[in-house]
Amino acid sequence: MSVLILIPARMASTRLPGKPLADIGGRPMIVRVAERAAASRLGRVVVATDSEAVAAAVSAAGHEAVMTRDDHQSGSDRIFEALEAVDPGGDTELVVNLQGDLPTIEPESILAVLAPLSDPAVDIATLAIEIDREEERTNPNVVKLVGSPLGDTRLRALYFTRATAPWGEGPLHHHIGIYAYRRAALARFVSLPPSPLERRERLEQLRALEAGMRIDAEVVRAAPFGVDTHADLERARQILST
Numbered sequence: 001m002s003v004l005i006l007i008p009a010r011m012a013s014t015r016l017p018g019k020p021l022a023d024i025g026g027r028p029m030i031v032r033v034a035e036r037a038a039a040s041r042l043g044r045v046v047v048a049t050d051s052e053a054v055a056a057a058v059s060a061a062g063h064e065a066v067m068t069r070d071d072h073q074s075g076s077d078r079i080f081e082a083l084e085a086v087d088p089g090g091d092t093e094l095v096v097n098l099q100g101d102l103p104t105i106e107p108e109s110i111l112a113v114l115a116p117l118s119d120p121a122v123d124i125a126t127l128a129i130e131i132d133r134e135e136e137r138t139n140p141n142v143v144k145l146v147g148s149p150l151g152d153t154r155l156r157a158l159y160f161t162r163a164t165a166p167w168g169e170g171p172l173h174h175h176i177g178i179y180a181y182r183r184a185a186l187a188r189f190v191s192l193p194p195s196p197l198e199r200r201e202r203l204e205q206l207r208a209l210e211a212g213m214r215i216d217a218e219v220v221r222a223a224p225f226g227v228d229t230h231a232d233l234e235r236a237r238q239i240l241s242t
Contacts, residue, residue, distance in 0.1 A: 002043060003042045004044050004094070006079040006083065006098070007030070007033055007037060007045070008049070008078040009047055009049040009100035010051065016227065016228060016229060019101060019227065020054045020100055021053060022227070024103055024236055028054075028057045029101065029227060030058060033099075033101075033102055034061070036103070037107075039107040040107040040110040041107075042096065042114070048066055048079055049065060050068055066082050068085070075097060083095055083183070092183060094182060095180070095183060096179070096181075097178065097179045097180075097181065098178050099178065101226045101227045101228065102224040103224075103236050103240065109127060109176075109220055109222065112127060112218045112220050113126065113178050113179070113180045115153075116180075122216045124179055124205075124208055124214070124215045125218065126145075126176065126180070126205070126217045126218075128145045128155060128176060128217040129174050130172070130173055131174050137172055138164050140163070141162070142162075143160055143161070143175040144162070145160055145173045145174070145175040146165050147173065153218055153219045154218060154219065156214070156215075156217075157216065159206075160201065162201055162202075177226070188213070189207065195211070196210070197210055198210070
């Protein structure tokens with residue numbers, strides 16, 4: 001099936017202003033992410049941005065960028081606008097939403113996100129990893145995926161939360177914010193209003209679950225980390241300098 005990887009990138013980060021253009025080893029972070037996406041060889045890679053500076057940096061590095069509005073409330077809204085702009089004929093069947101602040105993501109992880117869509121009942125696919133650090137179990141910035149096992153590496157998502165869940169003995173899973181949508185599922189998702197649990201947890205994927213959409217997750221062994229602070233940026237620089 002035809003796949004389009006879309007990478008939303010906006011400059012208005014509150015904790016790390018100008019984040020997409022932050023230098024990592026001589027290249028902007030958004031270019032690093034585009035390189036990882038291209039290395040997956042899944043399909044066409046496009047950065048969706050509201051910044052001409054970001055678009056220029058991406059183009060200068062040999063990648064594709066498309067300008068989008070600056071009033072989008074979420075990355076999902078931005079990638080849907082980009083999808084319709086770069087593929088008005090509807091040829092793309094699967095859309096991967098790859099966050100622009102994951103410069104250390106492995107191409108194999110990008111490939112893995114498509115695996116749950118082999119089941120035609122799945123609307124949206126994502127990734128998770130088992131939590132092995134005690135402090136992450138109670139950290140509200142580490143989003144937990146509560147899911148029903150469908151095999152050794154697959155979970156059917158029942159809920160996403162910032163709390164420590166589920167209760168009791170057993171593994172907890174950290175949700176990794178990369179998604180693969182069937183095109184129709186993405187169109188439906190962005191047409192829905194924000195849901196009560198989405199507002200409460202500040203997690204937009206709950207909108208899909210509350211609407212009865214199915215999300216399955218592939219469990220992977222290596223987790224990329226999101227660059228949200230200057231400390232994260234320094235860590236990314238160290239990792240990618242080796």
